[in-house]
Amino acid sequence: MATIKDVARLAGVSIGTVDRIIHNRGRFASGTARRVKQAIQDLDYTPDIRARNLSLSRKCRIAVLMPSGEQDSGYWQLPLGGMKRALAELASSHVSADFFHFDRYNAETYRAAFARMSESEYDGYIVAPLLAAETEKMFEDIYQNKPVVFFDTDIKSAPRYSFIGQNSKDAGRLAAKLTNLMTRGCKKRIVAVTPDAENEHLLYRLDGFTEKAELPVTIFRLPAEGKALKNRLEELKGLIREEVCAVYVTDSSAHVIAELLEREKLSDRVNLLGFDMVPDNVSYLQKGVIDFILTQRPVDQGVLSIQTLYKKVIIGTDSEDEQFLPIDIITLENMKTFADGRF
Amino acid sequence: MATIKDVARLAGVSIGTVDRIIHNRGRFASGTARRVKQAIQDLDYTPDIRARNLSLSRKCRIAVLMPSGEQDSGYWQLPLGGMKRALAELASSHVSADFFHFDRYNAETYRAAFARMSESEYDGYIVAPLLAAETEKMFEDIYQNKPVVFFDTDIKSAPRYSFIGQNSKDAGRLAAKLTNLMTRGCKKRIVAVTPDAENEHLLYRLDGFTEKAELPVTIFRLPAEGKALKNRLEELKGLIREEVCAVYVTDSSAHVIAELLEREKLSDRVNLLGFDMVPDNVSYLQKGVIDFILTQRPVDQGVLSIQTLYKKVIIGTDSEDEQFLPIDIITLENMKTFADGRF
DNA sequence: TGCCTTTGCGTTTACGTTAACGCAAAAGCG
């Protein structure tokens, strides 16, 4: 491997000159530049990253703005775990992160977390921009000179460096295909359960599903918690008992329906399909109450978010504008190959 | 982040002494060692890998011994691609590899490739040890002082550093579950097509399948090529036409059966399930002739093989003895999320 | 011609770690 010294020798100049020409900094004669560039080509010279970073003593301080881990049945623990793992691996490369959590159903906490984050300056930002309206303007200033990565949800109108996530419509279509398979011969309906709160990518999961489903689909909205939830579940129970052969849940709360099915001894007759390997879902999958879980590798999303900023800030290489992860199908038989938390 | 200088200052010694104590090299007084270790603890000091590697000017030359890319319907291109990608990313960290390919159906070429590989010395080895009997002894000497990674197939009796691959029995079970789903209501049989040649992990894929299949399974052995293959296919055709509702193929050659089904217009009536996203399989999946493809992330296997050696040789951290990858289920609806070659 | 500015480039230090080298003090030995 050629070093900057070899280049300098071949071009007949000093390493300082080579460095200046590489970085287009300071002053140099155009003829010299040509010779140096030729030498770089001839020797196939690439700077040694280790030496570069050592010399720059670059650090990468990252700010992460996301919901607290427990929300959505513990879903956010998954990307969080991925980030922590990636950070541990990159710790000796001077990559570190501060986490700012908010309540995704409370815009005020989002703004507060953002404010706390803004107190220091970071080299890069990772954000789950769940509150579209609030996010639009927030990152405009920051984006001027620091990379901002969105994960989970994309906001096309907001400025960002890269998006890491899922293609939700395809996920819905896939769910429909599996549901069709399971309900072959069944003459009743499918219930699609989706949260009360508006969320763009859950809408896509519904759209894709209804597009491909071969049985009639009844959409059933469910509040997040409390008495309203209880009442609605009671209603749902009646519906399921009578005329339903499968239930599709668009978010990570399939375990709520699973509990209902189990209690009412409906689980043999009614197929259930949901999203995300949160602990409650995993245990109902294991019992056979949930038939399929789809995921979009939330842990990998976390890992990739950190790595994307590391590459940008420390190595200096750019990533794709959109980074989609595969949609995985998980069932009783392959769950344990996913289960060690690495996926 | 604390440096060795800080440690030295706190312990009241020079950096040379600290270094000697860290590496347990040369001579030092036991009292000094205690003080230095305390200081390391107090400051939470970890050596900077970049500086360490720069100083050691460590290189990692890797030898890869595997079948040539075209074999097995182009399967080996997949891990090969993963290795190339990982190598490209690590190029400026002085990781490089030489590839030695063989014909997996010809033991002589395996030995020849091994001999060529043995002409130089490498810092690490990646091997697809498909010929169990030959491999047993081969790596004993090498393993004495260099890490050897097996991928795809494990040989428990041979010495190795780590294995990267799949749990084949689980894959078979999963295949059975999906086949059961697809053939619900069908009263005929399933044909399990498997290559003539002996291969341990294909046996496991059969075992797992027959264990969980709900219909009777007929095992049908297929030669690799030539006239024998043609005759056997003719035979298979008769079998399928009469009394079969699904075909399960244990290796990457599902496309051979797919072609047969398509030609004989049997694809609507007979379900087909196979392994590996090789180009031919992908196109039959797209046409709907193949219903499901299972994979064990061959590309990731390649990436992980390189990374495992990089971590061992350059960073100095050990990996697990066995590294299993998740079993993925791929169908028409989620195939495009896998299709960009990154998975 | 003398002085000042600009241009082009070489020199040097720093980044943090490793490891060779060698010096002083202590210990061993006749």
Added chain:
DNA sequence: CGCTTTTGCGTTAACGTAAACGCAAAGGCA
């Protein structure tokens, strides 16, 4: 007691790159 050996530890060069600094030569101007 004087000599050699051992012990303990400090100093230093090297890894490859970045960037500040400053020197010499050339050019500009009166």
